[in-house]
Amino acid sequence: MATIMMRVRQIAGIALYLGLANAQEASWRSPVNVLSRKGLVADQISTIWWFLFSTASLVFLVVITLLLIALFKKGQAVPKGPVQENSSVRPILYLGTGLTIIVLLITAVYTFISMRTLAAPSQKPALTFEIVGKQWWWDVRYEGESISANELHIPSGEPVHFSLHSDNVIHSFWLPDLAGKRDLIPGHPNSLWLQADEPGTYRGSCAEFCGVQHGKMNFTVIAEPRAAFETWLEHARAEANAAVSEEARVGQAIFMQQGCAGCHSIRGTAAQGEIGPELTHLSSRLTLAAANIPNTTGHLAAWIVDSQSIKPGNRMPSQKLSGEDLQFLLSYLMELN
Ligand code: HEC
Ligand SMILES: [Cu+2]
Known part of the structure; x- marks a missing residue:
C-alpha cells in the first residue's frame, strides 16, 4: 500500500513538473514545425x-x-x-x-x-552573418568579428545570407521553421539564405551528429523589424560596458585571474580567449550554453561551477570558486548587458 502511494505521488509529481515546465515554456523552447510557411x-x-x-x-x-x-x-x-x-x-x-x-x-x-x-533569393540579401559551428555551440560573426553566441537577430521581411563554417567536425545549421538544413564543413565554406516573413523567435539546432553534446547544440534566431534589428546589431558590435559597481569590478579582476579570460573574450577588456563563446553582452542574451538553460543569475551560477553536469563532456571545465568569488563574478557578468 505504502509503495503504491509512493508511486502515485511520484507520478503526480512528474505530471505537475511537466505541467509547470510547459506553462513556463519560453519562446526559445517553443515547438518547431518543418512544414511551417513562416518565410x-x-x-x-x-x-x-x-x-x-x-x-x-x-x-x-x-x-x-x-x-x-x-x-x-x-x-x-x-x-x-x-x-x-x-x-x-x-x-x-x-x-x-x-x-x-x-x-x-x-x-x-x-x-x-x-x-x-x-x-538564390530574387532580391540580393543586404546582410551576411558568418556562423562558425563549435563543439557544442555557435559562434556568430559579423564582418569578421564575433558579436554573439548561440543567438542572433535578423530583420524580418527580407532575405538574410549566412556563410557557414567549421574548424572542427561537420555540423549542420537547421532552423526548421524558416529553412532546410545546411552542413558546416571544415575547410569548405557553405552558404544559406532564408527569410522570416514575420517578427518572432525561432528555434534552431545542429542537425549533424558532432560529438557527445550534439543534442544540446541549439540556437535562437529573433526576427524583428529593420529598425529594432539595427539597434541590436549596433549594440552587439559595441564594446562591453565598464564594470560599474564595486562588486562587478572585483568580479572583473577574478574573471581575468581565474582563467576565464583564457577561453572567453569580452571586447573592450583584456579578455581575448577564443575557445569559448564571447561574453561581451552576455546578460542581454536569452539563454546560456547553446540555448539549453535560461539566462538567469541562478542558472549562470550553476553553469559556472557545474557546467559538466549541465552538459557533460563540454569544453568548459566546472570552475572551482569560493562562494564569495562566485558572487563577485556574477555581479560582473550580469552587468555585461
Ligand atoms: C577551458 C576553457 C574555458 C574556461 C577556462 C572557461 N570557460 Fe566558459 N565556456 C567555455 C566553452 C567551450 C563554453 C561553451 C560550452 C558549450 O555551450 O558547449 C563556455 C561557456 C560559458 C558560458 C555560457 C556562454 C553562452 O552564451 O552560452 C559562460 C557564461 C561562461 N562560459 C563563463 C565562464 C567563466 C565565468 C569562467 C571562469 C570562471 C569560464 N567560463 C571559464 C570554455 C571555458
Ligand atoms: Cu553540431
Whole structure:
C-alpha cells in the first residue's frame, strides 16, 4: 500500500513538473514545425513536401485499389504461358508504364524548378552573418568579428545570407521553421539564405551528429523589424560596458585571474580567449550554453561551477570558486548587458 502511494505521488509529481515546465515554456523552447510557411524558403519547402506527399499517396491508393480488385475479382483463370502472348494484358502494361513515366517526369521537373527558386533569393540579401559551428555551440560573426553566441537577430521581411563554417567536425545549421538544413564543413565554406516573413523567435539546432553534446547544440534566431534589428546589431558590435559597481569590478579582476579570460573574450577588456563563446553582452542574451538553460543569475551560477553536469563532456571545465568569488563574478557578468 505504502509503495503504491509512493508511486502515485511520484507520478503526480512528474505530471505537475511537466505541467509547470510547459506553462513556463519560453519562446526559445517553443515547438518547431518543418512544414511551417513562416518565410520564403520555408514556404517553398512546405509546398514541395505537400506536392510530393499527395502524389505519393495518390499513387499508393491507385496501386492498392487495383491490387485489391485483382485479388478479389472473380473471373477466368489466368492463361498459362508468357504474359506477352496474352494480348488483352498488353494495353494495361503500356498504360502502367506510361503513367509511371509521366508521374516521375512531373515530380522531377517540379523538384528542379523548386531547387532553382531555393538556390538564390530574387532580391540580393543586404546582410551576411558568418556562423562558425563549435563543439557544442555557435559562434556568430559579423564582418569578421564575433558579436554573439548561440543567438542572433535578423530583420524580418527580407532575405538574410549566412556563410557557414567549421574548424572542427561537420555540423549542420537547421532552423526548421524558416529553412532546410545546411552542413558546416571544415575547410569548405557553405552558404544559406532564408527569410522570416514575420517578427518572432525561432528555434534552431545542429542537425549533424558532432560529438557527445550534439543534442544540446541549439540556437535562437529573433526576427524583428529593420529598425529594432539595427539597434541590436549596433549594440552587439559595441564594446562591453565598464564594470560599474564595486562588486562587478572585483568580479572583473577574478574573471581575468581565474582563467576565464583564457577561453572567453569580452571586447573592450583584456579578455581575448577564443575557445569559448564571447561574453561581451552576455546578460542581454536569452539563454546560456547553446540555448539549453535560461539566462538567469541562478542558472549562470550553476553553469559556472557545474557546467559538466549541465552538459557533460563540454569544453568548459566546472570552475572551482569560493562562494564569495562566485558572487563577485556574477555581479560582473550580469552587468555585461
Ligand atoms: C577551458 C576553457 C574555458 C574556461 C577556462 C572557461 N570557460 Fe566558459 N565556456 C567555455 C566553452 C567551450 C563554453 C561553451 C560550452 C558549450 O555551450 O558547449 C563556455 C561557456 C560559458 C558560458 C555560457 C556562454 C553562452 O552564451 O552560452 C559562460 C557564461 C561562461 N562560459 C563563463 C565562464 C567563466 C565565468 C569562467 C571562469 C570562471 C569560464 N567560463 C571559464 C570554455 C571555458
Ligand atoms: Cu553540431
